[in-house]
Amino acid sequence: MGGNTFGNIFRITTFGESHGPGIGVVIDGCPPGISINPEDFQEYMSKRRPSSMIPGTTSRMERDNVKILSGVFKGMTTGAPILLFINNQDVKSGSYEILQRVFRPGHGDYTYFKKYGHYDFRGGGRYSARETVARVAAGVIAQKLLAPAGINIHSYTLSIGNITAERIDSEFARNNPFNFPDPDNFRELERQIRDARADGDSLGGVVETHINGCPPGLGEPVFDKLDADISKAVMSIGAVKGVEIGAGFKAAQMRGSENNDPILPSGFATNNAGGILGGISNGDEIIVRTAIKPIPSIKKRQKTITREGREEEIALNGRFDTCAIPRIIPVIEAMIRIVICDHYLRAKAVNCVKLPEEYR
Amino acid sequence: MGGNTFGNIFRITTFGESHGPGIGVVIDGCPPGISINPEDFQEYMSKRRPSSMIPGTTSRMERDNVKILSGVFKGMTTGAPILLFINNQDVKSGSYEILQRVFRPGHGDYTYFKKYGHYDFRGGGRYSARETVARVAAGVIAQKLLAPAGINIHSYTLSIGNITAERIDSEFARNNPFNFPDPDNFRELERQIRDARADGDSLGGVVETHINGCPPGLGEPVFDKLDADISKAVMSIGAVKGVEIGAGFKAAQMRGSENNDPILPSGFATNNAGGILGGISNGDEIIVRTAIKPIPSIKKRQKTITREGREEEIALNGRFDTCAIPRIIPVIEAMIRIVICDHYLRAKAVNCVKLPEEYR
């Protein structure tokens, strides 16, 4: 009820602060017999981790080794709750002294103070981006359940700031640090990021995510629709300000005859629906687009107030990303995996009479 | 778990099919002592109801009188669950015969059939827009709780099809059937709707909603953020394909220094955040934008398949809206009211130590 739990059958609860001993997650409802090893987490954790190879990311270096403290015996899940814990290793509270006095614009400092009568001034505490390591770790378990069912997910950066991809080259996207799929606009993108960094400023962007292989029938009417749960999952990530499914906001400009996807014996002729009809997956590719605001921590001077309400200016010093998109992508994917996994198990439970073969 | 329940403390469960005896909702968790009368529902129900005064809306006429079957004694809530029931009065299943054979493009026919091994061909059954009368009725109870706390909500139609409001005249919006706020573009809008209707086609649009008077501190980290729950609430409405908070997708194009709202002793200088920081209300106006696809039921011929998978063409005959925006607005507002009301009661429960005066 404190809001730190997500999911119904496959249910995760995260805990931990950015500058405490560590961050973790309990996963309850994971079926037994799934193979899990500490190495399984490395690929995903390293994507989320700031890297010196990405120009414009924070210099804080965490190893982010995931410790499995329960629920796994001899490399297999037992059906018991799984506890994953990631130590915080590089904690310097010193640089956060100013945060005891003033609210950072664009951060949760002000609202946490209003809600809880305090705020954890050591770098955001619970609302720090560091909380997302727990989500990524949980997403790895979800992935272990989805992979054998043939469900795959991949994302790319549709835009950063004013630069939008006009051509989608997935191979190119995988091999550049911003997961940007358009080789033609890449130089322009790099220049824009360099400029923002030079100005002590930051950039947002839009991520597009595709889920393939999802069987028809996932999603529960009328509130726990698959798109409704995906929206909540994605919107619960710190910097996200918008989400759309399929044609999304563009659908609002179409006529019905354009937007409706004709159904052919071979499948849907188009995919404006983004793979979801009436809140239930239709077997087509699921498409989600996520709008991410620029990182609020910037070195530029900003107007703010003190805890006592007095005017003040703040210019942050510290380890900040210029653009967080590449690090948010694994978080978006983890949250979507958790939603799909949860709905997969829900479909198994409820529809005992006529369940597609592939669910069993 | 069937997905028909929404909310945590203020919790609603809807039931009923468009062509069955009626539609209803149980509200559990409503505090005692709230005055409720059957007339309280009329204003909201009539907004959702198709009206002959709105050009382009279905000719189905329902009276939509709300019967209070439990939880209210002598005009006051007792703390017991409240059952609201709305009879279906104008049920003609005859015109739906074709739906026994083919899937309507853009509807849930196909996915319900895949999920449940059947579909209720009498006009959509559970995934009909008629289900939303229950949401609107529940929203009235939420409104009764929010009004004394000074929380108000209002919406207008930001765009329909290609016509976007460039000027916001709230008075004008309240007094035209499309809740469109721009008098300068209104003629153009009417022409566009007339054209679409003449073509047997339909139009979508974007709704902007403002919540005023919401105290700071509503929303629970990290998953039940206020914006995350609003997104789920709004995305769970049938035709919605996108949602954004504050600057939304535009925030993705800004730099941090532009997007961050400076904090002044008098309050926030701008409101790109849309009233929510770190998932918690900041006391400023909350702004939500909702993208609605064009109604999928159109008279134009469309390609589809039969339940056996054979090619077929379908041209629907029946009572369809050309543009559903004005009828969806009260549903969006009801869902947002329910979210705010639920978070209001959650804040009361959890933050027993330092709770703003106005919560008590």
Add this chain to the structure above:
Amino acid sequence: MGGNTFGNIFRITTFGESHGPGIGVVIDGCPPGISINPEDFQEYMSKRRPSSMIPGTTSRMERDNVKILSGVFKGMTTGAPILLFINNQDVKSGSYEILQRVFRPGHGDYTYFKKYGHYDFRGGGRYSARETVARVAAGVIAQKLLAPAGINIHSYTLSIGNITAERIDSEFARNNPFNFPDPDNFRELERQIRDARADGDSLGGVVETHINGCPPGLGEPVFDKLDADISKAVMSIGAVKGVEIGAGFKAAQMRGSENNDPILPSGFATNNAGGILGGISNGDEIIVRTAIKPIPSIKKRQKTITREGREEEIALNGRFDTCAIPRIIPVIEAMIRIVICDHYLRAKAVNCVKLPEEYR
């Protein structure tokens, strides 16, 4: 959150007051394709109903026809929420005038007044035994799911007042109005009830329930143990004051070597566990014993206070059972069926890897 919902996947929400329009229940999570007809309810509803054939029961006569208002199409569940509604037909509020002034001992009058600042003086409102018709109706749906799986449940009256069955003749129990299984003590039982009635008094008793055919593996560690959920289900019935599983309180007097059930290749040699080990069904018969207090509504004079706290005496006049056991039995069975059904669906959802054949 108001407490009127029970279950996780197979989830029921009841509503309605004893002297309002009626009582009902929404069942969400019922799989599609289950055959349901209005007549299916008659057998169970009539067991719960007061009958002139049972000496010592109230003379209030309700027909208790169950109306199916949603979720069923052409006699089959659709997967949508099922709304069952039972009209109140024989409502005389007149005889309840005294209840506006004083609290009845042994009833919820006092606590509801303290909690909600009011009490519904029309016969108990929400805490009336009449609320249980909704539970019995929901139990019929659960039964429809359990029957094909070969899970059966039956109960008898182990004791009423001081008379305890020493011999169990199930055939005899089925054919007498108190479901008392001991023909040798039956005369004595009848005399005791006659005496209590003559004195304007009432009697409690103990019910023993047996569930056969339950597969091993139902129940979730560590809180949602099958016995924990059965205990909550049974204790949530108005007059219940105790519950035990298997040897129950007698197990507390045994040594480990007596109480442990030896495991043989043919099964468990004894059943002190009552069919549940570690909170999970072991495939043996599940045995539950429920202690029911005497009905608090009696004609004898009792000391009480007014709403203003002044001393007063009360002697109730009305339609009261002398012994409610036979009418509570179907409620106990309904609640246990709902628990088993819910855990059956949960086991289906979570244990996707190694699930016994019969679950699918």
Add this chain to the structure above:
Amino acid sequence: MGGNTFGNIFRITTFGESHGPGIGVVIDGCPPGISINPEDFQEYMSKRRPSSMIPGTTSRMERDNVKILSGVFKGMTTGAPILLFINNQDVKSGSYEILQRVFRPGHGDYTYFKKYGHYDFRGGGRYSARETVARVAAGVIAQKLLAPAGINIHSYTLSIGNITAERIDSEFARNNPFNFPDPDNFRELERQIRDARADGDSLGGVVETHINGCPPGLGEPVFDKLDADISKAVMSIGAVKGVEIGAGFKAAQMRGSENNDPILPSGFATNNAGGILGGISNGDEIIVRTAIKPIPSIKKRQKTITREGREEEIALNGRFDTCAIPRIIPVIEAMIRIVICDHYLRAKAVNCVKLPEEYR
């Protein structure tokens, strides 16, 4: 959904196995501003811990220091989820080899194997009594919330095996290792335990718990009654086989005129209700009695079967309690505290209109 979560607003999730790295609990929904220190746990943890001072308890010695890994900053709760972790220190898996082959009678070995297709043979894994350290730790947080409200809880051992306390001397109970309140029968009790131990056998018993200072109005109709939730909480503890409230099973033998508690201007004249009427606390002392089976781990030979279903005899060697009552008492108390605390916060949330002063 895996069953490892308990509570609604004050919600705990436990994890960890008896022979893994440790046991822990996440508490979500704890209000901010509660003072918590690692030392707060010592008193409660040491009561649950086996002690060489108690004749007849296991010789396994754990230090059971509770580590606070999140949710507390500078000795105060922040409103964020609290993670408590207790390392396992004295893990010898070696002695558990036999458990790879055969099922121990009276344990969850058989049912876990049937449910999950495996069982964790290292001493019970998740269904080990060691799991309860997490419950006791969470109960300490609940106690921190209840103490300032004047809610106190204490328990004693009503009976062990055949020896029942006939006189209640609370002072005496506090000062003997079995918390047995009857000095006259104490010698007899000691002899009985000595005998059982000499025979390699074990003993069960009954615990009586009293909650004082609970305000009227806690408990939610109709399923989340206070007594229903207490029953579930207590029944979810491993060895518990029965629970009763107030007069409990004895109420079933009384007449209504005896069992009803007369209401006087000064309060209730008797307390057969055990402080709960209609599922809601009435302000009187709450009384709960819990039946605990003898510990199933005994040195005596018992009949069992192997995982392949072949006959076998087992005589356990290891560190076993003869009587677990004194170690289960803190677990019972912790679970009841958690229930009361949860209902306290629920009452705060829902009854916003007319709430007794003391709730705020």
